Amino acid sequence: MDLVSPGIGLIFWTSLVFIILMILLRVFAWKPILTMVNKRNDSIENALKQAEIAREDMKKLQTDHELMMEQAKQERDKIFAEAREMKEQLMQKAKDETDKMVTKMKADAKAEIEGQKQAAINELKQQVAEISIDIAEKILKSELEDKKKQEAMVNQLLKEVELN
Amino acid sequence: MKGKILVFFGLLLASGMLFASEPHENEAQDEDFNVTDFVMNHIKDSHNWHILEYTDKTGKAHAVSIPLPVILIHEGKPVCFMSSKFHHGHAVVTKNGNHYFLHEGTIYVTDENGTIEESYDEEKEATVIVNEKPMDFSITKNVAGMFVTALIMLLVFISVARAYKKRPGRPAGLQGFMEPLILFVRDDIAKPNIGEKYERYLPYILTVFFFILINNLLGLVPFFPGGANITGNISVTLTLALFTMIATNISGSKAYWKHIFNAPGVPWWLKFPIPIMPVVEFIGILSKPFALMIRLFANITAGHIIVMSLVAVIFIFKAIGMSAISVPFVLFIDVLEILVAFIQAYIFTLLSCLFIGLAVQSDH
Numbered sequence: 001m002d003l004v005s006p007g008i009g010l011i012f013w014t015s016l017v018f019i020i021l022m023i024l025l026r027v028f029a030w031k032p033i034l035t036m037v038n039k040r041n042d043s044i045e046n047a048l049k050q051a052e053i054a055r056e057d058m059k060k061l062q063t064d065h066e067l068m069m070e071q072a073k074q075e076r077d078k079i080f081a082e083a084r085e086m087k088e089q090l091m092q093k094a095k096d097e098t099d100k101m102v103t104k105m106k107a108d109a110k111a112e113i114e115g116q117k118q119a120a121i122n123e124l125k126q127q128v129a130e131i132s133i134d135i136a137e138k139i140l141k142s143e144l145e146d147k148k149k150q151e152a153m154v155n156q157l158l159k160e161v162e163l164n
Numbered sequence: 165m166k167g168k169i170l171v172f173f174g175l176l177l178a179s180g181m182l183f184a185s186e187p188h189e190n191e192a193q194d195e196d197f198n199v200t201d202f203v204m205n206h207i208k209d210s211h212n213w214h215i216l217e218y219t220d221k222t223g224k225a226h227a228v229s230i231p232l233p234v235i236l237i238h239e240g241k242p243v244c245f246m247s248s249k250f251h252h253g254h255a256v257v258t259k260n261g262n263h264y265f266l267h268e269g270t271i272y273v274t275d276e277n278g279t280i281e282e283s284y285d286e287e288k289e290a291t292v293i294v295n296e297k298p299m300d301f302s303i304t305k306n307v308a309g310m311f312v313t314a315l316i317m318l319l320v321f322i323s324v325a326r327a328y329k330k331r332p333g334r335p336a337g338l339q340g341f342m343e344p345l346i347l348f349v350r351d352d353i354a355k356p357n358i359g360e361k362y363e364r365y366l367p368y369i370l371t372v373f374f375f376i377l378i379n380n381l382l383g384l385v386p387f388f389p390g391g392a393n394i395t396g397n398i399s400v401t402l403t404l405a406l407f408t409m410i411a412t413n414i415s416g417s418k419a420y421w422k423h424i425f426n427a428p429g430v431p432w433w434l435k436f437p438i439p440i441m442p443v444v445e446f447i448g449i450l451s452k453p454f455a456l457m458i459r460l461f462a463n464i465t466a467g468h469i470i471v472m473s474l475v476a477v478i479f480i481f482k483a484i485g486m487s488a489i490s491v492p493f494v495l496f497i498d499v500l501e502i503l504v505a506f507i508q509a510y511i512f513t514l515l516s517c518l519f520i521g522l523a524v525q526s527d528h
Contacts, residue, residue, distance in 0.1 A: 002208065002269070003398070003465070009235075009300045010209060010399035013307040018375065018403065021314045026367035029321035033346060034366065036328035 197479045203472040207393050207465055208269055210305040211247040215388050227252060230388070232308055236271060238262060238298035247302070264298070271300055306400065309392025313378045321374075349373050349513060357517035361415075361524050365517070368411055372404060373513040380464060380505030384498060395508070396464035398457065405453035405460075408516040413449065416523040424449070452519050456512055463508050467501040 144150050205214075213230040220226060231248035234257075241260065249257045250266040256278040257264045264271050265278035272280060272295035285292045303311075320338065327339040335343045354362040354369045379394040394400050422428070424445040426435065434441045474494045478486045 014403040
């Protein structure tokens with residue numbers, strides 16, 4: 001029976017000890033401990049949030065970077081393509097000009113050659129005529145040296161005329 | 165830390181609290197070993213803190229114990245003396261012309277020879293002691309044990325609080341050990357059961373949890389400064405349960421009181437003219453802390469009785485060989501009791517939070 005009948009003394013002392021303990025711990029332990037824990041939790045949460053923001057920024061930066069890279073690549077390709085086109089145009093133009101020049105030169109040369117040839121032919125003709133006249137003169141001179149031959153000749157010629 | 169412990173024991177010795185009592189005849193030498201007395205002596209509160217007992221060469225038994233102050237209120241006046249004056253219930257103490265005698269753990273007012281008068285009570289059908297009992301406010305073993313617990317708690321938690329100031333970052337050492345416990349009480353016991361207003365009750369909840377836990381654990385330590393069966397004492401658990409009851413009813417919201425006096429959803433004839441429901445609800449106010457009181461008391465006391473009984477087996481058989489069986493069992497129960505110490509502290513705190521939470525809720 002003693003075991004389950006509470007005594008006033010122990011109740012009094014338990015209350016006293018417990019209340020004093022609770023007040024002391026509340027002031028010197030629970031308050032500072034929980035304040036610090038909360039503060040730390042807040043700071044951790046803050047840090048996590050900041051990290052998340054930084055990560056997002058990083059991601060954005062990366063996307064931007066990739067976009068820029070893509071643009072640069074396109075730009076480069078465009079420049080390359082343009083350069084190639086320009087080169088081809090230039091080459092075509094140069095080729096055309098060269099062709100034209102060659103054709104012209106060829107024509108010029110042909111004309112020149114033709115001219116020279118004509119001139120040569122004309123000269124040759126003249127020379128041939130002169131040589132022919134010389135030969136004819138010489139022949140006539142030699143033919144008409146004696147009288148008989150001259151008479152025969154004249155007769156001959158006359159005959160031809162009469163026949164006509 | 166070592167220094168602090170040394171200072172503590174130094175003070176203890178310097179204050180002259182330790183003493184060896186005068187040898188007295190060992191009456192129990194040839195008697196049969198009384199298991200009930202052996203167990204109950206440990207379970208019950210005591211006016212001195214028994215440390216050890218030994219028998220010297222002449223066959224005389226000596227008891228080494230710490231005397232504790234006896235504070236009585238008799239005839240409206242306080243009477244104080246050290247419990248060593250009782251010589252373990254062998255001497256009558258005379259103060260202010262009154263004689264006090266310690267009989268089976270209770271102090272009675274007696275004549276100068278310490279006569280305990282017994283008479284047969286017809287109602288109770290048992291012999292009762294008719295001697296007058298003065299109001300006993302003594303610093304008993306349990307009170308002293310509570311002082312030790314309070315001291316430990318103050319030392320531990322104030323040093324933890326200091327550690328937070330010194331090192332606000334990652335907790336280490338004692339701080340690292342206590343923090344999960346503190347946060348467990350806050351986040352898993354108080355917060356989900358009390359609700360939004362949990363912060364108001366945190367100092368009480370945390371204090372009651374660690375008070376019960378440390379008392380439970382100290383109760384398992386068989387030597388000084390442990391060994392006081394504090395949470396296995398009905399007065400202590402009654403007081404703690406009373407605190408929860410006060411906290412519950414002080415913080416009772418309108419809805420809580422309405423539920424008690426005029427429970428919604430209950431037919432009117434259960435409330436008027438015979439207020440059956442209010443009476444039932446009112447009993448609920450009392451039965452909740454009553455359950456808390458009994459649960460903690462019974463669990464801790466039962467554990468101690470089992471341990472003491474198993475130890476008693478050795479003395480019953482008067483054979484040291486029995487310890488081969490007894491000690492492993494005691495060890496097993498002790499380990500179990502450590503678990504129980506945590507569980508009971510948890511349950512008491514959890515239910516306190518639940519009761520407070522139910523009272524705080526404004527409406528559902």
